[in-house]
Amino acid sequence: MYLFKSCVAGTFYPGIERSFRFILNSLNVDYFDDPNQSSCTGFAGHCGVVPPEANLSLNARNLALAYNSGYTNVVCTCPTSYANLKECIGELNDNKTRAAINDVLKTVNYEYKGGVTVYHAAEVLYSLKEILAERAKFSLSKVNIATHHGCHYTKVFYDEVTGGLWEYPTLLDEICAAFSATLVDYSERSSCCGLGFSHLIDVDEYTESTSFRKLESVLAEEPDLIVTMCAGCQLILDRFQRQFEERLNRVVPVLNVSQLVALLLGADKSRDACLQFSTIDIAPLIEKMEAV
Amino acid sequence: MSKFGVFLCRCDGNISNAIDIDRLDKDFKRTTVVDSDQHLCSLQGQQKIKKSIRKHNLDGVVVAACSPNNHGQTFKGCMRDAGLNPYLLEITNIREQCSWVTDDRKSATNKARDLINASLQRLEHAESLSEFRVDVTNATLVVGGGIAGITAALALAENGVKTYLVEKEPSIGGNTVRIGKVFSPHKMVEECAMCSLSPLMNDVYENHKIELLTGAEIANINGTAGHFNVDVKIKPQSVSERCTSCGECATVCPIEVPDWWNANTRTRKAIYKPFPQAVPDRYTIDAEHCVNCGKCAKVCKSDAIELEAKPSLRKIEVGAIVVATGHDEFDPSLRPEYGYGRFKDVVTQLELARIIGVNGPTNGELLRPSDGKTPKRIVMIQCVGSRDEKPHGLPYCSSVCCMVALKHANYITDYFPGTDITVLYTDIRAPGIYENYYRHVQEKGVKFIRGRASDVKRKGGKLYVSAEDTLRGQCLELDADLVVLSTGIKPSQGTVHVGETLGIELGDDLFVKEKHPKLEGASTNTKGIYVCGTAQGPKDITYSVLQADAAALEALSLVGQDYVSVEPLSAFVKDSCNGCGMCVRQCKNNAIKMVDRRATVDPMLCTGGGACVHVCPTAALDLHGCTEAQLEASIRGILAGKREKEIRNIAFLDTKIGYAAADNIGAARLRYPPSIRIISVPSVLRLAPQHIELAFQLGADGVFIGQGFEAESCGENFESVETRLNDLSKEVVQRGIDPARLKIYRVYIPHFVGLHKRLMQFDDKIKETGELEKELAAP
């Protein structure tokens, strides 16, 4: 497994990646942490700052690195990287595009040859959920969870969603259920968190109203936790939640699925899961996790 | 020297717009007799061919027109009429495989010329053949006992033909039983489905020409039009005819299961009678759920229950078959955004039909499932799964669901006044006089909003439907006490299963494909097998019944004949046979036997794939219709005149599936370069390493072999065909051919787009690799 690092996750919630490493290490999974990997520039691409050609060349290099390393299963902790890399692979399947990009890569002695597959970290946790649940030190049997899968995982490569269907994905739900959590449905389940990339920069009222609608509907069901698989969604749902605190009268903690699973396996709250980076206090949740 | 005629069809521009017919006319005039026509298949066109044959005393004919699958028989008829043996005809497919797939006129014209030349070369080796006669069995089989199957069976029996009606469920009736009320084009009120259906079901039971087999399915079939041998698998008949339908057994049965006949809106017991008017009129045991406790048998006063009953196999012989296996509903849980399964008050139209049906779970009261209250506001969502190109979706319009929504809206506003109904639609499809119905319902105050619902949500215990009103450009959120999904119609599992068992062609939507969408709408691509009702495509009862009558008429005209002719395209043995018996072991149809130490082929058992031809060490076997000489001539012809640096790839496709899929590529107007040249072979097993090698020697740069999925190949199953193809490719590679230049692909007719993609990829790859070097190709 080629661990594809995320700039948004690394900046705002380093616990996402650290938790994922903790999980992989505790299962003795062989993965490659490549110091040469660069950002996928997905965020900047969506905001129109990085041109598509640059995005494509740069990711062709990233994919070539993975191919050359022999670790051809690229696993992203960030769904924006996940969708961006998959889109790049699609474009590079076109012979002309591939030749043009390889001309560029030649100048830095790389060649894109294909042969790599891209996954999201949550898909890895999903496929290991039974094993992980067996090793869990804590249970979620007293915890009600609302999941948010996010647009870049469910709506870009919608026909490749693992667990459920793109309009009602159950990937995170099934992972949480493996640890005996109770899942709550809420009316805006498939809505965007409000991040909206360029929208966030251009028209913040729109993104704000979207986030509010989302959080309002989650809180109406009174869950103990929101679980996401995207650092961007987490940023909005966690950090921006404070903004709505007065209107909503309540707050709810937010965690990335990797952080949650690592905590359940006994990871350190600050060193591994880096809970100190969360805006909404996670302590009430921790209290509800029962030792097994 | 033989004298051949070439006839060019313009097909009213379908061919002549892309191919320069005048140019071809001139070119071929130098050597042969040539004529052209706007429509060679028309009477005038046929006359032209016949006159020319007689006038010029022709020895053979090439018709360059549409695919032989369309008018092959017509042109054979011309040959017969003009006194020429019909097997001295070659049809060159310059429409589906040339004019419709080629981009520029010059390439299309050149390709057409090459294809016609290849046909002329093949014609040099054509042989006169005579057809066999098969005595026709004056009996028919109808598969599926819905309204379509019932209608067809009655029409056949009333014309005196012994008819077997095979139904997989314990009663006939099909989906019409479940829909309760039916819309009617003339009146603005709904009629009772059972009132029209029940008398017909009783007629079936009473007609002594009909033998009804319920709990039965087709297990196997062989034979040809006029005489089919069919094996029917019958489930254990645990309740005998002695049953008086008293119902004691069901009261004591401890097992409850969802009741399909009530669209699972209520339960039934493991021993049950599907519905009061069921035919045959008796209880039945659902073996899947029965726990064999024996309670029912103990209370039965008529001693009608036999728990140990075994399944049986019935062998029947019929001359013609009508397929009427119907449809299933699209599974709404595949569109989870609408909350079906999550919210009790989201139901399908079929479930609503049961709720308002007087014999349904609420005895006809409009009560919603969650709390048994009467819904005041109902929102109906149209096109659920239909007209939907997303995964699992049905791309077509299911044609009846708009009318079904109108029917239910009309009925509810009549019987439960004050109910507020909104229909969210894509387009309302109420064709013909059904428009009156639409207008009538609008006048009654039912609201129609054009826009596809995006989702159904629950907030504060209430349901909300979000949609965009696309006419006003507004986003809406409608509250609803009950949401009704107009789910689409898809081919039933039984339809797909029967299609595969009978070997008839299914369309890419998996409905049974009709032979010609306009002219032969009740025939399938297999002679002697006909289709009607929703097995062929979504339609209402009116059209299902009309098509059933048409199918019955076709079947009648076949079984009314004394005999039918069968094409003599079987293997034959030449004098050099030394009696070694290799071919006998090869033939999985047991068509070859040793008689006096010499192989003899039974032409009625031989399916004409030709797998045996090259197992013969003395080359004593050959195949009528595709002899060694004819096959070689085709390869030679199609590669003749190859220019410097030109790439040519041969695609060998089996006639029944691969070639038909290639025709579909043309019909869909997908494009491919003229470097791809198709040769039809009865089965890919007809091909031997020397044919592939010959192709490369004569200048082919790549060879593509497309074998039809499930295609009949000398009685061999797909796995063994695949093994044989792998062996073939290994041998070709051993003879020094680059494996990259040979591609084997499994063709599935409904997925002709896949064949197109593979052909394009292959062609691209060969073009990238470049022309096959001469030295390599040299013999």
Ligand SMILES: Cc1cc2nc3c(=O)[nH]c(=O)nc-3n(C[C@H](O)[C@H](O)[C@H](O)COP(=O)(O)OP(=O)(O)OC[C@H]3O[C@@H](n4cnc5c(N)ncnc54)[C@H](O)[C@@H]3O)c2cc1C
């Ligand atoms: C909700 C709904 C409401 C409708 N309302 C109306 C209406 O008001 N008016 C109208 O005109 N039309 C209506 N229709 C359409 C109508 O239901 C169909 O036109 C009609 O049922 C088609 O009849 P059929 O006999 O072709 O198929 P079906 O009714 O589907 O019958 C097929 C039969 O074949 C049997 N079968 C299947 N596979 C096998 C097998 N392998 N071997 C043996 N038997 C098999 C099945 O058990 C079944 O008995 C409605 C459709 C729906 C979905």
Ligand code: SF4
């Ligand atoms: S009939 Fe109406 S509801 Fe059904 S698929 Fe066609 S347009 Fe949609």
